[in-house]
Each structure stands twice: as structure tokens, then as C-alpha cells.
Amino acid sequence: xxxxxxxxxxxxxxxxxxxxxxxxxxxxxxxxxxxxxxxxxxxxxxxxxxxxxxxxxxxxxxxxxxxxxxxxxxxxxxxxxxxxxxxxxxxxxxxxxxxxxxxxxxxxxxxxxxxxxxxxxxxxxxxxxxxxxxxxxxxxxxxxxxxxxxxxxxxxxxxxxxxxxxxxxxxxxxxxxxxxxxxxxxxxxxxxxxxxxxxxxxxxxxxxxxxxxxxxxxxxxxxxxxxxxxxxxxxxxxxxxxxxxxxxxxxxxxxxxxxxxxxxxxxxxxxxxxxxxxxxxxxxxxxxxxxxxxxxxxxxxxxxxxxxxxxxxxxxxxxxxxxxxxxxxxxxxxxxxxxxxxxxxxxxxxxxxxxxxxxxxxxxxxxxxxxxxxxxxxxxxxxxxxxxxxxxxxxxxxxxxxxxxxxxxxxxxxxxxxxxxxxxxxxxxxxxxxxxxxxxxxxxxxxxxxxxx
Amino acid sequence: xxxxxxxxxxxxxxxxxxxxxxxxxxxxxxxxxxxxxxxxxxxxxxxxxxxxxxxxxxxxxxxxxxxxxxxxxxxxxxxxxxxxxxxxxxxxxxxxxxxxxxxxxxxxxxxxxxxxxxxxxxxxxxxxxxxxxxxxxxxxxxxxxxxxxxxxxxxxxxxxxxxxxxxxxxxxxxxxxxxxxxxxxxxxxxxxxxxxxxxxxxxxxxxxxxxxxxxxxxxxxxxxxxxxxxxxxxxxxxxxxxxxxxxxxxxxxxxxxxxxxxxxxxxxxxxxxxxxxxxxxxxxxxxxxxxxxxxxxxxxxxxxxxxxxxxxxxxxxxxxxxxxxxxxxxxxxxxxxxxxxxxxxxxxxxxxxxxxxxxxxxxxxxxxxxxxxxxxxxxxxxxxxxxxxxxxxxxxxxxxxxxxxxxxxxxxxxxxxxxxxxxxxxxxxxxxxxxxxxxxxxxxxxxxxxxxx
Numbered sequence: 001x002x003x004x005x006x007x008x009x010x011x012x013x014x015x016x017x018x019x020x021x022x023x024x025x026x027x028x029x030x031x032x033x034x035x036x037x038x039x040x041x042x043x044x045x046x047x048x049x050x051x052x053x054x055x056x057x058x059x060x061x062x063x064x065x066x067x068x069x070x071x072x073x074x075x076x077x078x079x080x081x082x083x084x085x086x087x088x089x090x091x092x093x094x095x096x097x098x099x100x101x102x103x104x105x106x107x108x109x110x111x112x113x114x115x116x117x118x119x120x121x122x123x124x125x126x127x128x129x130x131x132x133x134x135x136x137x138x139x140x141x142x143x144x145x146x147x148x149x150x151x152x153x154x155x156x157x158x159x160x161x162x163x164x165x166x167x168x169x170x171x172x173x174x175x176x177x178x179x180x181x182x183x184x185x186x187x188x189x190x191x192x193x194x195x196x197x198x199x200x201x202x203x204x205x206x207x208x209x210x211x212x213x214x215x216x217x218x219x220x221x222x223x224x225x226x227x228x229x230x231x232x233x234x235x236x237x238x239x240x241x242x243x244x245x246x247x248x249x250x251x252x253x254x255x256x257x258x259x260x261x262x263x264x265x266x267x268x269x270x271x272x273x274x275x276x277x278x279x280x281x282x283x284x285x286x287x288x289x290x291x292x293x294x295x296x297x298x299x300x301x302x303x304x305x306x307x308x309x310x311x312x313x314x315x316x317x318x319x320x321x322x323x324x325x326x327x328x329x330x331x332x333x334x335x336x337x338x339x340x341x342x343x344x345x346x347x348x349x350x351x352x353x354x355x356x357x358x359x360x361x362x363x364x365x366x367x368x369x370x371x372x373x374x375x376x377x378x379x380x381x382x383x384x385x386x387x388x389x390x391x392x393x394x395x396x397x398x399x400x401x402x403x404x405x406x407x408x409x410x411x412x413x414x415x416x417x418x419x420x421x422x423x424x425x426x427x428x429x430x431x432x433x434x435x436x437x438x439x440x441x442x443x444x445x446x447x448x449x450x451x452x453x
Numbered sequence: 454x455x456x457x458x459x460x461x462x463x464x465x466x467x468x469x470x471x472x473x474x475x476x477x478x479x480x481x482x483x484x485x486x487x488x489x490x491x492x493x494x495x496x497x498x499x500x501x502x503x504x505x506x507x508x509x510x511x512x513x514x515x516x517x518x519x520x521x522x523x524x525x526x527x528x529x530x531x532x533x534x535x536x537x538x539x540x541x542x543x544x545x546x547x548x549x550x551x552x553x554x555x556x557x558x559x560x561x562x563x564x565x566x567x568x569x570x571x572x573x574x575x576x577x578x579x580x581x582x583x584x585x586x587x588x589x590x591x592x593x594x595x596x597x598x599x600x601x602x603x604x605x606x607x608x609x610x611x612x613x614x615x616x617x618x619x620x621x622x623x624x625x626x627x628x629x630x631x632x633x634x635x636x637x638x639x640x641x642x643x644x645x646x647x648x649x650x651x652x653x654x655x656x657x658x659x660x661x662x663x664x665x666x667x668x669x670x671x672x673x674x675x676x677x678x679x680x681x682x683x684x685x686x687x688x689x690x691x692x693x694x695x696x697x698x699x700x701x702x703x704x705x706x707x708x709x710x711x712x713x714x715x716x717x718x719x720x721x722x723x724x725x726x727x728x729x730x731x732x733x734x735x736x737x738x739x740x741x742x743x744x745x746x747x748x749x750x751x752x753x754x755x756x757x758x759x760x761x762x763x764x765x766x767x768x769x770x771x772x773x774x775x776x777x778x779x780x781x782x783x784x785x786x787x788x789x790x791x792x793x794x795x796x797x798x799x800x801x802x803x804x805x806x807x808x809x810x811x812x813x814x815x816x817x818x819x820x821x822x823x824x825x826x827x828x829x830x831x832x833x834x835x836x837x838x839x840x841x842x843x844x845x846x847x848x849x850x851x852x853x854x855x856x857x858x859x860x861x862x863x864x865x866x867x868x869x870x871x872x873x874x875x876x877x878x879x880x881x882x883x884x885x886x887x888x889x890x891x892x893x894x895x896x897x898x899x900x901x902x903x904x905x906x
Binding site (some may be wrong): 315321415417 | 540621713762774781782790849854866870874879
């Protein structure tokens with residue numbers, strides 16, 4: 001039994017849904033189909049989820065949103081008409097959306113979450129109608145009905161462990177089950193969404209729930225690439241990688257897969273296959289528990305920009321037990337997360353995403369650090385990039401660090417920071433943003449094939 | 454005007470003191486002579502300071518310590534007799550020690566500090582007596598009289614800033630001033646010592662106080678070596694290094710110079726020259742504010758063993774703002790300091806000196822981390838060594854990291870951890886203790902001359 005998930009771009013039009021139907025029918029093991037909301041039809045298009053967020057916000061502020069409402073309905077309508085479905089499904093969707101917009105607005109985050117989630121929910125209903133229209137035994141399944149319960153955390157709810165036992169019973173239902181991604185229900189009956197791109201998470205949860213043999217994630221690329229195709233043309237595709245490698249790569253900028261999504265599948269040991277809706281016969285990328293280390297120590301290189309470093313020095317800092325803790329407390333007071341905190345004898349550096357802080361807040365933080373911790377010097381450097389070199393077995397492959405460092409040196413990139421020693425499957429370099437492209441190309445060249453520039 | 458400090462080995466016998474006198478007299482700028490307690494006469498000998506600590510402890514517990522007392526007095530007596538001084542100085546020393554041992558015992562740490570400090574104090578009196586005996590215009594100076602006041606922290610007192618103004622007046626005194634190292638007085642009149650080997654600190658404070666042209670630190674090696682001579686035979690001597698480089702090297706295991714000692718001299722921009730009492734014409738090693746980067750990026754390699762790493766992983770750790778802070782709070786509760794804390798996405802590693810924790814405490818800490826922080830996995834690895842590769846300008850010398858990593862890789866040493874990015878003059882590697890010698894030799898070979906094994 002397989003769980004198959006389709007992303008927005010795979011569901012953006014009637015033409016795409018025809019491909020989806022073909023794919024689902026071509027393998028009788030494909031039991032549960034998890035769907036996102038309709039995605040972009042062309043690059044300047046707006047995702048339905050974004051339209052719904054705007055719609056919800058307009059209703060909260062009391063602005064007129066009739067046009068926005070129509071636009072949303074039109075998106076479904078366009079697809080339905082392309083597939084020659086009856087008006088019934090559009091009426092159902094329209095009514096559902098109207099009811100949601102009339103609902104209680106006293107808790108705005110829940111109001112918004114329910115409307116966001118309707119994108120997936122109504123698309124699942126539409127797709128079930130389409131499958132039925134084509135004579136396929138298919139049913140829309142509501143997450144509450146299936147038992148997908150989540151924690152009470154609007155915007156980033158977590159699945160509750162007891163859901164899995166309930167979800168297992170989906171195996172007993174007949175036919176193909178069309179399941180909306182992205183949301184679940186609290187015990188109190190509220191709709192809450194997972195983090196953005198949470199349909200990946202839904203698929204993972206269902207795969208674990210029904211103890212699937214495979215979780216297939218259909219998107220719009222042939223595979224996960226070893227490096228960002230915007231930096232290196234035609235990069236090598238990754239045939240197989242482990243969960244840990246996928247998570248490290250996702251974290252640092254790969255956007256194929258939402259990085260938390262894998263965990264439920266990982267915990268149940270269910271392999272994942274990333275495939276292309278537009279090229280379903282391509283093998284795609286498999287994500288597994290363990291793999292053979294046959295292709296060298298490095299599986300992929302990810303990078304992300306927009307970091308800053310705050311350098312703090314204080315005479316005899318290393319004698320002051322509690323200094324590090326007090327520093328982190330200041331960060332916590334501002335609600336900030338940090339990537340890494342290289343420590344010296346009399347100095348320490350914080351590496352953070354600079355987007356968390358506007359320039360006014362930055363002044364306050366620097367001032368507070370200097371004052372509360374009695375630092376001798378506090379200075380900030382902006383516009384750093386972090387590069388993650390990822391691969392199982394890198395840790396025991398003596399020489400990978402040297403090769404990476406040499407590749408960077410040879411291309412004239414200065415290494416501002418190295419973070420190695422916690423993760424067993426990755427090594428992190430901090431460099432100036434302006435050097436990022438050159439650095440990633442040099443690393444790719446070192447560990448994969450010559451760069452095609 | 455110069456401040457000259459002599460360490461214990463330079464003052465262990467009459468023969469040594471004769472060399473000291475010659476050195477002081479050979480340069481009329483040598484105004485203040487800072488002295489330690491008499492050191493070891495041969496390798497199995499016991500330092501006078503250690504004898505005094507035992508003596509003090511015996512008196513606190515009420516044990517008979519007559520023999521120990523005699524042994525201490527004998528050390529001074531032996532030197533005095535060698536130099537044919539009259540008995541007067543030994544009587545003075547004996548009486549002083551007797552008075553100290555009879556003093557108030559209600560605050561044991563101060564009782565011990567005063568007796569520890571008497572090692573230096575009485576040696577200064579003895580040396581002044583010797584110089585006078587040789588017809589030199591020389592005076593013993595008491596720190597209280599000179600205005601060397603310290604903070605009220607037994608065992609690791611800090612000089613109070615207002616002392617410097619007072620100490621400047623020493624310039625006006627005639628003749629050579631013999632000043633005992635290692636201690637000062639609290640405002641309340643208690644004798645308190647600096648950290649161990651604190652005579653280096655006294656010299657540094659006096660050099661700053663009198664705004665000396667040079668602070669000469671006489672010890673028993675020709676120079677600071679670029680690497681531990683126990684690991685590499687005949688290592689290259691360092692001719693000149695900066696204060697920052699010295700501090701980084703001292704921290705990680707070089708024992709030539711007490712690492713905090715330099716700061717007062719550093720703050721006043723006073724250069725330091727490390728020389729050998731037994732070979733005073735050798736140029737020694739100069740420690741300066743800035744130096745020319747003429748000899749390559751690396752000035753020295755220090756290493757230390759006895760570290761452990763605690764690896765902690767938790768699903769979605771990076772989402773949990775405050776996790777790092779809570780972890781450091783646990784360390785703080787146990788009074789532990791850490792060297793470095795490499796951070797991953799879902800994991801973090803603490804690098805600590807394992808000597809801080811006995812195995813029972815270790816169990817408690819691991820358990821508390823697992824429990825309080827709800828970690829998925831907590832495990833410890835012992836017997837790691839840290840290697841510091843040090844050098845100004847290393848940061849801007851693209852390629853140094855690569856060379857270091859390659860040297861380690863080529864000799865088959867796996868890098869467990871890299872800490873680079875805070876200090877601007879050093880790079881830290883974590884490796885297994887068993888690899889330390891091979892690793893340091895390889896790094897020396899890479900950055901200096903071929904290893905003579």
C-alpha cells in the first residue's frame with residue numbers, strides 16, 4: 001500500500017490533474033492520495049493558499065473582499081470546467097468557503113487557519129469528484145473523520161501520537177482515498193495547519209499511520225539535486241539519500257521537501273520517493289534509513305544567505321561561568337534563534353539569521369549585550385552565507401574537511417566560520433554572501449563533476 | 454627602566470642567585486626585580502610553595518608540622534649559607550613564618566594564602582640581603598607599602614585599578630627594588646595570592662605601573678617554542694609573537710607563561726621579553742602588540758588532553774528557542790565551564806574538560822540533560838584532545854585551514870571537531886587523545902620544518 005502526495009504545481013490545472021489520475025491508476029498499490037491546494041499555473045500566478053490568506057485577512061479587517069472571493073472560486077471552477085465536471089462540486093466549495101468566512105472571528109489565528117486549510121480541503125473534494133467522474137472508486141476523506149488530531153499550536157501544529165492508531169484503520173476503507181494535506185483538528189475541534197508546505201507532513205503522517213510500503217512525493221522536479229540548479233547548471237541528481245542527509249539539506253535551503261515533513265515516515269522506517277508529476281517514469285530520488293556509501297563522502301551541498309555574526313569579546317570571558325548562558329538568555333528575550341555559537345577564549349560569536357532583526361532591534365541587542373554582560377567589544381557583520389556540505393560517512397572519511405577547505409581556498413574564498421563536530425552528517429562553512437556562488441561551485445567541482453558555467 | 458622577573462628555578466640555589474645578580478647588574482635599566490619563591494633544585498625536589506601549602510594545612514588540622522617547618526627554613530638557609538650571608542636574614546624569615554602560622558585561623562583560605570605568599574615574600578627579603586651583601590644598592594619592597602591592592606577573591610585575586618597610580622611612584626625610589634611576586638593586599642589588609650604562577654602577573658602589573666620600557670621574564674628555557682618540545686624534538690623557537698597569540702597558546706597547554714599574566718603589560722603596550730637565566734645572552738622571545746607577518750600564518754601549535762564531548766540530540770531542537778540556554782544553565786548549576794558548543798540542526802555537542810566531572814557527577818548530568826530537556830539521545834565521549842593552531846593573520850590567509858586539515862588527513866587523524874570563527878588568531882581542532890602526538894607532529898611538519906623523530 002502506498003501513500004502518494006501531489007504538490008500544488010501538480011494540481012494547478014485540469015491538464016495536471018489528468019496526469020495525476022494516470023499516475024495514481026498506473027499502480028494499484030497507490031491507496032491514499034494526499035493533495036495540496038491548487039498551485040501556480042504560470043510563474044507570476046498566485047497560489048490559492050495566498051489568495052485565501054488575503055481573503056481571510058480582509059474579512060478580519062472588514063474590507064470588501066467579494067472580488068477576492070470570486071477569484072478563489074474561479075480557480076476551482078477553471079479546473080472543474082477543464083475536466084467537464086458538473087457545477088455541483090463548485091457549489092459545494094463555494095458554500096463551504098462562505099460558511100468559513102462567516103464563522104467566529106474572535107480568535108483570528110484560528111479563523112485564518114481554517115480558511116487557509118480550505119484550499120487543500122476543497123481541492124481534495126474536487127479531485128475526488130473528478131476521479132469519480134472518471135469511474136474510479138474514490139472518496140474524499142476528512143482529517144477529523146480519519147482521526148488526524150494535532151496539538152493546539154496555530155500555524156505550526158504537531159500531530160498527536162494517538163492519531164496514528166486511528167489512521168491505521170484507513171487501510172480497511174475501500175477504494176482510493178483523497179486526503180487534503182496541510183491541516184488537522186485539535187481535540188477541541190478547531191482546524192489548525194502545519195507549517196507552510198505542510199502537505200508533505202500530512203503524507204508522511206499518513207504513510208506512518210497506515211504503515212505504507214512507500215511514500216511517494218510527486219513534485220515538479222525529476223529529483224533532488226546535489227546542489228542548487230541556479231548555482232550549478234545541470235547538477236547531478238541524487239538517486240538515494242538518507243533521512244538525516246535530506247533534513248540537513250532541506251534546512252540549509254533546499255526547497256524540494258519541507259524539512260520536518262520526513263520525520264513521521266522516518267520514525268516508521270518507511271522509504272520516501274520523490275518523483276516528477278511531469279515525468280513520472282524517471283526514477284526520482286529515494287529517501288531511506290541507511291544507504292550504501294558508494295559515491296564518495298558528500299551527497300549534496302546546500303547554501304543559504306542572509307546571516308549575520310555578532311562578535312563579543314571580554315577579558316577573561318572563559319573564566320566567567322554563566323557568560324554563555326546569559327548571552328543566550330538575551331537572545332531568548334528577543335525571541336531569536338541562532339545557528340551556531342563558535343567560542344574562543346575571551347570571545348564568542350553568534351551566528352544568526354539577520355532577517356529576524358530590524359536595525360532598531362539590532363542596536364538594542366548590541367547595546368544590551370555590551371551593557372548587561374560588560375563586554376569589551378561587540379560588533380556585527382552582515383550578509384554572510386552558510387554552506388552545508390552533507391553526507392553520511394563524511395565524519396569517518398578522513399580528508400573531506402581538507403578537500404572542502406582547499407576547494408574554497410583555491411577559489412579565493414575566505415572561510416569566516418567552520419561548524420563541524422555536532423552533526424555527524426554535515427559540515428557548515430560561513431562565508432561572505434558575495435562569495436556564495438563561487439564557493440558552492442568550487443565545492444561542487446571538488447566533490448562531483450566539473451562545473452558547467 | 455625595566456622590570457625583570459625571575460621564576461622559581463632561577464632562584465632555587467645560591468648558584469642560581471649568582472647568575473641573577475649578574476643579569477640584573479649587566480643592564481642599568483633593570484630597576485625592579487620581581488621574584489618567585491625558591492623553586493626545585495632537581496626534578497624530584499619539592500617547590501617551597503608546595504611545602505608552605507602543606508605546612509598551612511597541617512596547622513589548620515592541628516597536626517604536628519615541626520619537621521615541615523624546619524624543611525622550609527632549611528631551603529632558605531641552604532641558599533643563604535651558599536652565599537655566605539649572615540644568620541640574621543634566616544632569623545627574620547623564621548620569625549615571620551612563625552608569626553604567620555600563629556595567626557587567626559578562622560578564615561582558612563586567607564590563612565593559607567598568607568602562608569603561601571610568604572614563599573615569595575621571604576625570598577625577596579633574602580635576595581635583597583644578598584644584593585646588599587654584594588654591595589649593591591638594593592631594597593626589599595613590600596607590596597602593601599608599594600600600593601599593590603587586589604580584589605577580595607581568595608586564590609584568584611585581581612589587581613585593583615587604583616594600584617597603578619601608586620605603583621608609578623616606585624620610579625622615584627633609589628636603587629634596585631626587590632619585589633615579591635604572587636600576592637597583594639586587600640583594602641582590608643589581608644594578603645591574597647593571584648592564581649598559581651602569579652609572579653608573572655606581579656611583574657606585568659609592575660611593568661604597567663611604572664610604565665616600564667620592557668618587562669623581562671627570566672625562566673629556564675631559551676624561548677617560547679612553536680610546539681611542545683616533548684612532541685617535536687628541537688622545535689623552532691619563536692622570536693616574536695603578539696599578546697593575543699601568546700594568550701591562545703598559553704591557554705591550550707603552553708606552560709611557559711601564565712596566560713592571564715600578560716594583560717596588564719598588554720594594556721599599557723609594554724613589550725615583554727622571555728629569556729633564559731641560564732643563557733641570558735640568547736635573544737629569547739619577545740611578546741608585542743603587533744608584529745610583522747613574515748614567517749607564514751602560523752606562529753605556534755598548542756595542544757591539551759583530557760576533554761570530553763557530550764552529544765545531545767532532540768527532534769526539532771532548532772525550533773526550540775531557549776534550548777541552548779537551558780543546557781548552559783545545567784552546566785552552570787554544576788559549576789562547569791565549557792570550551793565550545795558546536796551546534797547542529799537537531800543536535801548540539803558540549804566540549805568540556807573531563808577533569809571537572811567525576812563519574813558519579815557525569816551520570817547525574819547526562820541524566821538531567823536527558824530528563825529536563827527531554828532529549829532523544831545523550832552520549833558522552835572521553836579522552837579527546839584539543840589542538841590550537843595559532844597565528845595573527847591566519848584569518849585572512851586563505852588556505853591555512855585547508856593545509857591544516859590536509860596535514861591531519863594525510864596522517865590518518867580524524868577530525869572530531871573544528872572550532873573556527875570566533876578567535877581571529879586561532880583555529881581549534883578536536884581529535885582523539887591517542888592521535889594527539891601524531892596530529893601535532895603533522896601540523897608542525899606542515900607549517901614549520903620537517904619533524905625530527
